[in-house]
Amino acid sequence: MVRLANKLSALKVTNVNKRGWYSDGNGLWLQVSASGSKSWVLRFNFAGTRHHMGLGALRDLPLAQARVLAQDLGRRLRDGHNPLADRRHLDAVRRADKARQMTFDDCAKAFIKAHRASWRNPKHAKQWESTLETYASPVFGSLSVADVDTAMVVKVLEPIWADKTETAVRLRGRIESIMDWATVSKFRSGENPARWRGHLDYLLANPSKVAPVVNHPALAWAEAPIFIKELRERDGFAARALEFAIYTAARSGEVRGARWAEIDWDAAIWTVPAERMKSRREHRVPLAPACITLLRSLDANAEFVFPGRQGKMLSDMSITSWQSEFEASRTALRPVF
Template identity: 35%
Template sequence: MAKRDGLNVKMIDRLKEPGKYGDGRNLYLHVGPNGGRSWLFIYRRLGKDKMRGLGAYPAVGLEEARKKAAEYRAMLLDGIEPPKGRGAVQKKDEGRTFAQVNERYLSEHKDSWKNPDKAEGNWRNSLRDHAYAILGDKDVKDIDVKDVHAVLTPIWLKNHPTAKKIRWRIGAVLAYAAALDMRPDIDLTRSGGKLDKLLPKAKRVHIVKGHDSMPFDQIPEFVPALRGRAGIGAAGLNFLILTAARAQEVRFAKWDQMDLEAGVWNAPAEIMKAGRPHRVPLSPDALAILKALPRDSDDGFVFVGGQPGAPLSDAAMAAALKRMGRKEGVTVHGFRSTFRTWAAEKCLDVPREIAEAALAHAVGGVEGAYQRGDYFNVRRALMERWADYCRGPAA
């Protein structure tokens, strides 16, 4: 019989460093921080890594662990999920409350998100404010649908968009706990499940409200007044209006993205909502804003915040808007709607897809599959017409 590669008893007895040591064929020996040893069967299913405990060493010996791993591999080949054993690595001091598991989830996933610091803060704060009172100190294995229902009931009709996000985030944390064998792999928050039977039909009482926007006929008066105000927040807001960009895109714009000679902002994928690079034609008015700004380095932020090297804050443009006397009824993001409405009503010669491309909106369906261009030259003409309109009749 051929000698099997992998672990042997002498090797196992010498292992001191905490970690997972592979024997091959999905079998691993886990050495804990206190020197304890446990067998793990690790496999991938539906795009996720999963673990099954096979018992502690030496109570379960090497050959017995290999035999059990072979049984689990056979189950997987037959499409059967291996049962959860009692030997999975779960230390008494390992955090098992919902709040603790949520922190582990954030530490492992946040770096894959766009704008991770902001997204992490929104995630943590929403669960802290709405879920922790009921779920925070509860062991994840004991959380059931009644607990989730109790979290969502106070806000389901009152603040439905937030409630939907919290429902999804709770589900993600519980799914993560299930992958760690901390709880049964049961999706309490899935659509069409028990939770839907307990919660009222929110769509009957909730109307989705878009961002408040300024009527476009006020723009020729507003933008010249904005242009006359000092401050980086006012400059950023003016640039946002002229480019019809999102606040995040303006805040994280850098000088090396700006081609001032060609009049192009080459916005990279990482700052775009759709995750695709986007070329923005810069009108003479938008270029004038850039040329008037201080420039420390080619890789620095265009609109610099209060701290050296930091981007403009989230609140700076909103504060500039309030200082203009627009405390209610208008939002920074709403200027994209203002531009889109102006294009639809005042530029009847401009096809719909041109205005959508100016907003970096993707064209869906079959049309999107065949349309690979970005209408750049046509969009340049549109954005110059928009800048002319924003300049006002006095200009």
């Protein structure tokens, strides 16, 4: 049976607005959506399965061009080729070409951009950029991310693995994350060359053996009263902030950013908002009598509980200087509790 072709006219195609399917013959259809947009679809059977293949919007593909394209695809179909499979293969080739153009540095920039908003400290992004630019970029930054291999990663890490172990460990993790991002983004495939377990751990020494972690010496609990007594004798908001941090076992940023509005005097509770917490969750801290006494000795009319210069938030260096003078850290004081 002869199949009718060229059923539609340019005028019909332009004027039709009713939602539906309009056949031009030989499997070529004009689809009009509920919103009035128009596009071409090729309907065909291949290996006993019905397929719909989009050819493009009417605004980009006039009737005459759509017919020529449908005829070309029809010839491929008669020769035993699936037009959809051909398209997928071409798309894969194009993605591969694009991947070869995506360098490691390009992927690093894209990864940092994607995750910057989730990093609390702006310095974190700068640290990523600095370490990658200093160590990774000179070796393989300009290379296609698909070509970066284990030998290149080792070449970056090995020179600093013994002397700058902490930096090297963080750098390895950052390279691994970027390579994972590139794999998920289809810019590379295969094993992650920066993976540690079962991979680089066979090529590089265990970092904990190269540079063992040395913790701050803890203050003996029996010496805590003496330490607090000496601290109370010091003037200034930095000393009071450090004392408050000791009572609450809170982090520097949480204490320095404390505002009077966060203090519930009746319940003796300090509520730290989520944005100042490392866990990003609101934290309620019970205040012992010593905390309440300390707070009542301060000016509750200021915005910050422990204000710095000109009423602004106290700097972290202010507290750090007190710690240095007393040869102790907040972390070293926590075991006392």
